[in-house]
Amino acid sequence: MDFLELTRKRYACRKYRPDKVEKEKMDYILECARNAPSAVNFQPCRFMVVRSEGQKALLQKCYDREWFRTAPLYIVVCTDESVAWTRTSDGKNHADIDAAIAAEHICLAAADAGLGSCWVCNFDAERFRMIFRLPASVHPVVFIPLGYADGECDGVKDRKPVEELVTVL
Numbered sequence: 001m002d003f004l005e006l007t008r009k010r011y012a013c014r015k016y017r018p019d020k021v022e023k024e025k026m027d028y029i030l031e032c033a034r035n036a037p038s039a040v041n042f043q044p045c046r047f048m049v050v051r052s053e054g055q056k057a058l059l060q061k062c063y064d065r066e067w068f069r070t071a072p073l074y075i076v077v078c079t080d081e082s083v084a085w086t087r088t089s090d091g092k093n094h095a096d097i098d099a100a101i102a103a104e105h106i107c108l109a110a111a112d113a114g115l116g117s118c119w120v121c122n123f124d125a126e127r128f129r130m131i132f133r134l135p136a137s138v139h140p141v142v143f144i145p146l147g148y149a150d151g152e153c154d155g156v157k158d159r160k161p162v163e164e165l166v167t168v169l
Contacts, residue, residue: 001112010107011157013116014067016147021073025113029075029146032109036102039094044084045102046138048076058131063123063143071145076128077103082137099141106144116149 001009026049033047050059051073059076060069077099084095103119110117120143128140 006108006112008157010111010117012118013145013147013149014118015150016070016072016116016145017150018070018072019148021115021146021148025115026073028113029106029109029115032105033075033077033102036098036105038098038101039085042083042085042098044079044081044095045099046078046080047102048078048132050074050076059128059143061131062125062128063120068120068143068145070147070150072147073145075106075144075146076140077106077142077144078134078138078140080135080138095139096141103142103144106146110144110146114148115146117144117146119144 030047030049033045036045038044050056056074059074079095079099081093081095084093084098086093107117107119121141123140123143125140128134132140134140
């Protein structure tokens, strides 16, 4: 499959089968995340794989939705802002940008491996920090549930036409 086809295949999956995700697929996804570019190659992203029932229950306290509980595992993309690059002209720390790049690498790799995924940013970040005892410089950016889609998920993407999005100068 070419890259355009892969981008069309990836969508926000909100219903998962309970099947376990194979180690080989997880290794592939995490290697793709590890290879994501970061500003000045500082690599501030940290990845938490949450798969045990006890840890999943704790994570679900930070985002309590029925569909979310159907995922067999989650990857939490965090950043360590103390090692992220900061632009000198305006002090902009690029940790969140680096995390977004890595998160989308995870979602695209999951689609390539035949798995569903979804970005979840509307979670209680402070509660997560306390439950998982994150160091002060480490921040959760996105939860990504992963697993095999259960039936037809919402795979329809209504995209604006390119002419509405692009300005040629």
